[in-house]
Amino acid sequence: MATSTLDTIDILTPDLYVERGYPHEEWTLLRREAPVFWYERENCAPFWAITRHADIITVSRQPELFRATQRLFATIDEPGVPPPEEALLRQLLNMNPPEHGAYRAVVSRRFTPAAVHRLAGHVQEIARQLIDEIADREECDFVTEVSAKLPLAVIAEMFGIPRSDWQMMFRLSNAMIGATDPEYMRGGTIMEGLQQARLEFFQYFSHLVEDRRKNPRDDLATALALGRVNSEELPAFELLSYFALLIIAGNETTRNATTGGLFALINNPEQWELLKRDPSLVRSAAEEIIRWTSPVIQFIRAATADTELHGRKIREGDVLALFYPSANRDEDVFDHPFKFDVRRTPNYHLAFGIGEHFCLGANLARLELQMIFREIAARLDQVELAGPIARMRSSFVGGIKHMPIRYKMRARSAA
Ligand code: HEM
Numbered sequence: 484m485a486t487s488t489l490d491t492i493d494i495l496t497p498d499l500y501v502e503r504g505y506p507h508e509e510w511t512l513l514r515r516e517a518p519v520f521w522y523e524r525e526n527c528a529p530f531w532a533i534t535r536h537a538d539i540i541t542v543s544r545q546p547e548l549f550r551a552t553q554r555l556f557a558t559i560d561e562p563g564v565p566p567p568e569e570a571l572l573r574q575l576l577n578m579n580p581p582e583h584g585a586y587r588a589v590v591s592r593r594f595t596p597a598a599v600h601r602l603a604g605h606v607q608e609i610a611r612q613l614i615d616e617i618a619d620r621e622e623c624d625f626v627t628e629v630s631a632k633l634p635l636a637v638i639a640e641m642f643g644i645p646r647s648d649w650q651m652m653f654r655l656s657n658a659m660i661g662a663t664d665p666e667y668m669r670g671g672t673i674m675e676g677l678q679q680a681r682l683e684f685f686q687y688f689s690h691l692v693e694d695r696r697k698n699p700r701d702d703l704a705t706a707l708a709l710g711r712v713n714s715e716e717l718p719a720f721e722l723l724s725y726f727a728l729l730i731i732a733g734n735e736t737t738r739n740a741t742t743g744g745l746f747a748l749i750n751n752p753e754q755w756e757l758l759k760r761d762p763s764l765v766r767s768a769a770e771e772i773i774r775w776t777s778p779v780i781q782f783i784r785a786a787t788a789d790t791e792l793h794g795r796k797i798r799e800g801d802v803l804a805l806f807y808p809s810a811n812r813d814e815d816v817f818d819h820p821f822k823f824d825v826r827r828t829p830n831y832h833l834a835f836g837i838g839e840h841f842c843l844g845a846n847l848a849r850l851e852l853q854m855i856f857r858e859i860a861a862r863l864d865q866v867e868l869a870g871p872i873a874r875m876r877s878s879f880v881g882g883i884k885h886m887p888i889r890y891k892m893r894a895r896s897a898a
Contacts, residue, residue, distance in 0.1 A: 487512050489520065494806070495527055495559055497664075497876045504874060505780070505881060507821075510534050510809035519795040522804075526559040530783065530802040531795070536813040536833060538793050539805045542784055543838035549784035549803060550579050551840065556781050556879040557804045562672065571677055572724035576782070576840060582712075583839060589710035589717070589725070591843065593641070593703060599846040602637070603854070609636045610854040611895065614862055618892045622869050625886045630741035631734070633855055637847065638733040642726075643695075643702035648687070655680045656734045659727070664876040666884060681727065688726040689719075703729065729844075735880050736778040737848045740834075741855055742883040743776030744769075747823045749866060749888075754825045758860045765860065768825035769852040774832035775823050777808035778881055782836065807833050808881070866890040 492509040493499055499506065513520050513534040523529040533539055542549045555576055575587055592598060613632055617623045631653060639649050658680035671679070695708040707725055710717055717725065748755040758768050781804045786797045797803070810833045812820040817827075835842035842848070869889040875882030 489513075489517055493524070494522070494532060495524070495557060495878050497559070497878045500780075500878055500881065501874045501876050505777075505808050507808075507812060510806060510812065514809060514813060519793040519797075521795075527557060528560070528802070530557050530804050531792075531797065533792075533803050533805050534809040535793070536810040536816045536831075539807070539810045539833055540837055541792065542803055542805060543836060543840070546580055546583075546839035548787055548790060550787055551577050551583075552783060552785045552802075553577050554783065557783055557802070558878070571681055572727055573721050574724040574728040575843070576728070580839065585712045586717075586721070586725070587843065589712065590703065590706050590729070593706060594843050594846060596846050599850055602641075602847070603850060605640065606637055606850050606854045607858075609633060609640075610851075610858045613855070614858045614892075615895060618862070618894065621891065622887065622889050625745060625888045626738070626742050626883055627885070629855070630738045630745075633741060633851055634734050634737035634848075637851055638703075638730060641703045642691075642729075643700055643704050644691070651683075651687070652730055653734070655684050656731050659684075659731055664882075664884070684727045684730070685723045688723050691726070692722065732842075733844050733847065735882060737844075737851050739778040739880065739882050740773050740776045740848065740852055742886050743778070743881070744772035744852065744856065745859065745866070745888070746872065746883070746886060747772065747775050749868060751823045754823055755866075758825050758856070762857060762860055764825050765853050765857045767828050767830065769849055769856060770830045770832070771823065771825050771827045772852060772856070773834045773848070774811045774817075774827070774830055776881070777811045777832070777834045779807055779834065779836075780877075780879055780881055781806050782840075805836075807836065862893045862895070864891040864893060 487509055489512070492506070492512065494506050494509050494513075513532060518533070518535040518538055520532045520534070521529060522532045533542060575583060578586055610633060613629050613636075617628055623629070635649055635653050635656070639646075639652060644652065658676055691704045692708040695702075695705040699705045699709060704726075707717070707722060710722075716722075748758070754768075758764050783802050783804045786799055786801045786803065788799050790797050792803075811817070814820055816831060835845040835848075867889050868887065870887035872883050873885040875884050
C-alpha cells in the first residue's frame with residue numbers, strides 16, 4: 484500500500500485480515516522506520532508493536548523483565564470481548580517463572596524429538612487416510628477435509644480421546660480460537676461464546692480425568708490427570724485449562740500452516756515442481772511453509788520495570804505485542820524474505836516463538852507437516868483453486884476457514 488504511513492497504518496482490525504490477509508506492507512514499513520512502535524489507535528488499548536526478528540528474541544529471552552500476562556494478545560475493543568483481567572483459562576502461555584517451568588515439565592517429555600519420532604508411523608498413517616478420503620473425487624474443501632482433521636486426529640489420539648468425540652473437539656476448538664469470527668460464533672456475545680465453549684470443554688475433560696485416575700493408560704490424558712506440580716496434584720482449573728490449551732494450540736496453528744502451505748505451493752508452481760521431483764526436500768519445505776505462513780500473528784508481554792528497547796524507552800507496565808510473521812520477513816535475517824523457497828536452509832524463523840514459551844508442540848507440528856506434504860507431493864498430480872479462499876476474522880491466528888481445490892490424484896499404490 485503506497486499510501487501507508489506510521490500515523491494511519493492498521494495492523495490490528497480483524498476485518499482487514501479477512502479482506503487482505505497479513506498486513507506485510509505495514510509490517511515492512513514498521514521494521515524499516517519504527518521497529519519498536521507505540522501503536523495508539525482509537526479502537527484499542529495502546530501497545531508497543533515489535534516487528535523485528537532481533538527485538539522479538541531480546542524480549543522473549545527475558546521472561547522476568549517481559550512477563551506473560553493474563554491477556555494473551557492485543558485486540559481491538561469490540562462489544563463482548565472479555566476484559567483483560569478475565570481469566571478464561573490459566574495455562575502455560577499466561578504463566579511465568581518459576582511456576583511456568585514446573586507446569587511445563589508435567590507433559591514436556593511427551594513432546595521431545597525422540598517421543599515425537601515414535602509417533603511418526605502413526606502420523607503418516609493418518610496423513611495417508613486423509614488423502615485416501617479425498618482420492619476418488621476431483622474437488623474438495625481442503626481445510627475442512629484435510630488440514631483441519633490432521634492435527635486434531637493426532638492430538639486426540641495422543642490424549643486417548645475416542646474418534647466419536649473428535650468432531651466435538653473441532654467445534655469447541657474453533658469456537659475458542661475463532662471467537663471473533665461470525666462463522667464460529669454460536670449466538671450471543673464473543674464472551675458468552677467463549678464461556679460456553681470452555682464449559683463444554685471442561686465438562687468433557689473432567690470425565691476424562693476421572694476415568695484416567697481410576698484406569699491409568701499410557702496417554703497424554705493420564706499424564707495430566709496424574710501430573711504433579713511441586714508434589715501436588717494440579718488444581719482443577721489449571722488442570723482443565725491444560726487440556727484445553729493442548730487441544731487448541733495443536734489444532735488451529737498446524738491446520739493453518741497446512742492450508743497456507745498448499746496455497747503457497749499453488750501460487751508458486753516452480754516450487755511445487757521442485758518438491759514433487761525431490762521428496763527429500765520435504766523437511767526444508769515444511770520449515771519454509773511454517774516461516775511463510777507464520778500462523779500465530781502475535782503474543783503480548785508486559786514490562787515489569789522501566790527499560791529500553793531499540794533506543795525506545797519502555798515504561799513499567801507497558802504492553803508489547805510480538806509480531807512473529809513480521810520477524811519472519813525480516814530483511815536482516817532472510818535472503819529474499821518475500822520469496823517462498825522450499826530449499827531455504829538455514830531457516831531461523833520465529834514462527835514457534837523463542838525462549839521461555841517456545842512452542843511445546845514444535846516437533847509434533849513439524850512431523851505433521853512433513854507427513855502430509857510428503858503424501859500430497861507423491862499423490863497430487865495437478866492442483867488448483869476451485870474458488871476463493873475464506874479467511875478467519877482474527878488478528879491473533881491467521882486462519883483460512885475454507886479453501887476449495889480441484890485436483891487430479893494418483894492411487895496410493897501408484898504413488
Ligand atoms: C505450525 C504449528 C504451530 C505454530 C506456528 C505454533 C506457534 C506457537 C507460538 C508462537 C507459541 C508461543 C511462543 C512464545 O510465546 O515464545 C506457542 C506456544 C505453545 N504451543 Fe505451539 N505452535 C504450533 C503447533 C503446536 C502444536 C502441534 C502443539 C501441540 C500440542 C502446540 C502447543 C503449544 C503450547 C503448549 C505452547 C505454550 C508453551 C509455553 O508457554 O511454554 N503448538 N506455539
